[in-house]
Amino acid sequence: MITAQHLTKRYGDHAAVDDVSFTAQPGRVTGFLGPNGAGKSTTMRMVCGLTVPTAGHATVLGRPLRSTPNPGRTVGVLLDASAQHAGRTGRETLALSARLMGLPPRRVEEVLEIVGLTAAESRKRTRGYSLGMRQRLGLAHALLGDPTVLILDEPANGLDPAGIRWMRELVRDFAAQGGTVLLSSHLLREMEAVCDDLVIIGGGRILAQGSAGELLRGPSTRVRSADDGALAAALTRAGHGVERTDEGSLATTASTEQVGRVALAAGVALTELRAATTTGLEQLFFDTTARHGREEIAA
Ligand SMILES: Nc1ncnc2c1ncn2[C@@H]1O[C@H](COP(=O)(O)OP(=O)(O)OP(=O)(O)O)[C@@H](O)[C@H]1O
Numbered sequence: 001m002i003t004a005q006h007l008t009k010r011y012g013d014h015a016a017v018d019d020v021s022f023t024a025q026p027g028r029v030t031g032f033l034g035p036n037g038a039g040k041s042t043t044m045r046m047v048c049g050l051t052v053p054t055a056g057h058a059t060v061l062g063r064p065l066r067s068t069p070n071p072g073r074t075v076g077v078l079l080d081a082s083a084q085h086a087g088r089t090g091r092e093t094l095a096l097s098a099r100l101m102g103l104p105p106r107r108v109e110e111v112l113e114i115v116g117l118t119a120a121e122s123r124k125r126t127r128g129y130s131l132g133m134r135q136r137l138g139l140a141h142a143l144l145g146d147p148t149v150l151i152l153d154e155p156a157n158g159l160d161p162a163g164i165r166w167m168r169e170l171v172r173d174f175a176a177q178g179g180t181v182l183l184s185s186h187l188l189r190e191m192e193a194v195c196d197d198l199v200i201i202g203g204g205r206i207l208a209q210g211s212a213g214e215l216l217r218g219p220s221t222r223v224r225s226a227d228d229g230a231l232a233a234a235l236t237r238a239g240h241g242v243e244r245t246d247e248g249s250l251a252t253t254a255s256t257e258q259v260g261r262v263a264l265a266a267g268v269a270l271t272e273l274r275a276a277t278t279t280g281l282e283q284l285f286f287d288t289t290a291r292h293g294r295e296e297i298a299a
Contacts, residue, residue, distance in 0.1 A: 009046060025197070080153070094108045
């Protein structure tokens with residue numbers, strides 16, 4: 001399990017991360033989402049003990065990662081896949097870490113196979129690696145010590161579609177075996193496919209968090225009518241969620257058919273009825289981050 005409690009990081013007057021608290025549970029994939037500059041990397045670096053918080057603290061498996069002996073045996077970290085020694089081959093990079101962690105040399109072969117780096121690729125110096133190869137090597141490094149926790153910052157960055165699918169399966173399998181996964185990504189559809197829980201951050205603050213199912217179960221139908229007040233009341237009485245959107249229509253959790261039936265029974269004429277075109281995480285992400293604009297967050 002990963003626990004962040006009131007994590008705060010200030011650079012001068014600027015709060016890069018402001019009072020961020022969340023947990024990432026074993027057996028689940030927790031997605032960390034937010035626009036550029038939201039504070040994701042800074043938070044992950046604090047969780048990993050690489051950036052010292054101004055306030056608050058984080059634990060991984062019950063203790064700060066900084067004070068965990070041989071942390072690579074319990075926690076696999078991929079923060080910046082380009083931060084590999086350019087003059088070493090992929091195999092040398094892994095072999096050196098394996099030796100430092102007290103792992104047998106065969107573990108290097110095992111992780112190379114898991115991440116799909118060929119023998120020829122593993123003998124190339126990493127300066128010649130593509131971004132996708134660097135990500136695979138970074139993941140191999142994270143998996144080397146057979147950890148029970150994975151912390152991955154943008155792991156799908158630079159991977160081709162097959163690589164992204166492979167990454168999804170790897171992360172899902174890891175969680176299915178009881179592992180804890182915290183990952184950030186800009187690929188919203190990918191996050192939707194892979195995450196059990198979501199933490200959405202903007203301007204350094206948590207904007208929303210919860211299970212993906214809960215967060216994504218938002219209003220999905222848009223409707224306008226001759227009497228929106230009466231229709232909203234009828235939808236509510238029928239047990240459906242309903243709210244007025246910024247564009248003036250009603251958004252409801254009822255399906256288009258359910259709206260039609262409720263409107264008929266209430267005697268309200270519909271003037272527009274449509275299933276929302278953008279649903280799921282993309283909608284949630286833009287709604288949440290738009291509602292908490294930078295000015296509001298800064299205020
Ligand atoms: N060492 C630093 N010194 C000063 N400001 C910093 C430092 N590191 C990060 N910041 C600032 O903190 C804020 C959060 O940055 P961070 O890299 O954590 O965001 P992010 O969500 O990971 O963004 P991205 O998706 O673009 O990688 C940004 O405004 C950034 O400019």
